[in-house]
Amino acid sequence: MPLPAITFLQWLVLEIIGGSTRSGKYVRDRLAERGHRKSLPAFYQMMSRLEDAGFVRAESVRATVCDQTVTERHYRLMGKGIRELADVRDFQAGLEIARSQGRQVSHG
Amino acid sequence: MGKAMGRIRVWWLLLETAYGSRAGLCLGALVVPVSIASAFWVAHSSAQNRLAWFLVYNFCLVSSTLLFASKIVAAGAIARQVLGRSITTRHERLYRNLLLGNRALWILYYAVAAYGVAYGFRYSPSVTSRIFYALGVLVIFDELKKQGLDFLKTASPSRRENLSLAGALPILSKCAECLGLFFTPKFREQVYNPIVEEDKADLILALQKYQSRAGRVGVFLCFLSRFCFRILQLVAVSGLPKIISWVWPFVVKAKRD
Numbered sequence: 219m220p221l222p223a224i225t226f227l228q229w230l231v232l233e234i235i236g237g238s239t240r241s242g243k244y245v246r247d248r249l250a251e252r253g254h255r256k257s258l259p260a261f262y263q264m265m266s267r268l269e270d271a272g273f274v275r276a277e278s279v280r281a282t283v284c285d286q287t288v289t290e291r292h293y294r295l296m297g298k299g300i301r302e303l304a305d306v307r308d309f310q311a312g313l314e315i316a317r318s319q320g321r322q323v324s325h326g
Numbered sequence: 327m328g329k330a331m332g333r334i335r336v337w338w339l340l341l342e343t344a345y346g347s348r349a350g351l352c353l354g355a356l357v358v359p360v361s362i363a364s365a366f367w368v369a370h371s372s373a374q375n376r377l378a379w380f381l382v383y384n385f386c387l388v389s390s391t392l393l394f395a396s397k398i399v400a401a402g403a404i405a406r407q408v409l410g411r412s413i414t415t416r417h418e419r420l421y422r423n424l425l426l427g428n429r430a431l432w433i434l435y436y437a438v439a440a441y442g443v444a445y446g447f448r449y450s451p452s453v454t455s456r457i458f459y460a461l462g463v464l465v466i467f468d469e470l471k472k473q474g475l476d477f478l479k480t481a482s483p484s485r486r487e488n489l490s491l492a493g494a495l496p497i498l499s500k501c502a503e504c505l506g507l508f509f510t511p512k513f514r515e516q517v518y519n520p521i522v523e524e525d526k527a528d529l530i531l532a533l534q535k536y537q538s539r540a541g542r543v544g545v546f547l548c549f550l551s552r553f554c555f556r557i558l559q560l561v562a563v564s565g566l567p568k569i570i571s572w573v574w575p576f577v578v579k580a581k582r583d
Binding site: 257260 | 513516517519520521523524525526527530531534556559560562563564
């Protein structure tokens with residue numbers, strides 16, 4: 219069972235983005251809900267690294283706030299990101315199986 | 327004695343570089359108040375006057391930035407030269423010509439003015455259309471509009487159209503734009519711009535919420551401090567390790583000596 223190539227936080231970000239396109243603000247809010255508060259620069263630096271590694275793809279989308287135009291950065295998963303996400307899920311499933319087997323052995 | 331004289335000459339040259347000629351000094355002294363005054367005029371004047379003030383503001387802002395940036399670069403070059411080996415008359419003449427005597431610098435000003443005009447047109451589509459109507463050029467645009475090519479609408483909506491938000495928003499946006507130039511284009515696109523835009527969205531919402539004058543001043547000050555902290559955070563995220571790795575050998579060397 220090989221170790222995943224991404225960190226827990228990176229996995230969490232990929233998990234939040236999932237199959238749809240999400241804005242940076244949305245991802246940051248969901249991360250904060252799960253107890254991972256990050257400053258804006260630290261968050262976008264992390265997203266930049268994910269982007270460079272080819273896990274996600276970003277695009278700038280124009281949005282309107284009170285009749286004023288602002289640009290939001292939207293992210294979606296790339297093939298590599300989807301594969302990595304699947305690998306981590308496999309790893310977690312394997313870990314769960316190993317844990318349950320360990321429990322059974324200790325009970326037996 | 328000779329060494330001391332050389333140092334005095336270098337300091338004199340640095341001062342001269344920083345202030346330029348007497349005319350340059352007067353221009354520099356004028357540029358700052360004029361740009362601040364025109365920034366306020368841009369925010370508060372009527373639509374007809376806004377473009378003119380906006381152009382003045384942009385011209386002053388950009389030209390002064392370029393002027394002082396070029397002076398800083400030259401001062402750095404002189405300082406490097408001095409640290410490396412003593413400054414020669416040839417170098418002195420070169421820097422003098424580059425900064426004080428070169429008429430080619432005025433080409434830069436004309437380029438900046440052209441940029442200011444284009445920038446003003448971009449952010450004031452209503453004024454632009456009026457000018458085009460006056461010039462009779464808009465007939466062509468009407469024809470293009472019929473064909474589904476609306477040139478004037480492709481310009482982003484003016485930030486100054488909504489007077490209720492004027493004041494804090496343009497000033498902070500300009501500061502953010504200028505500071506963004508310190509970062510690489512890639513960093514600007516991936517990290518800096520999204521941060522600025524998120525803060526801008528928050529600022530718009532805050533300004534919408536607090537409509538009174540005192541409230542606006544409060545919001546402006548809060549966001550100004552937030553912006554400063556953002557810059558510090560950005561430096562911490564992007565540049566701090568690089569700065570430390572650059573400075574650390576000097577510190578170690580100084581300690582050893």
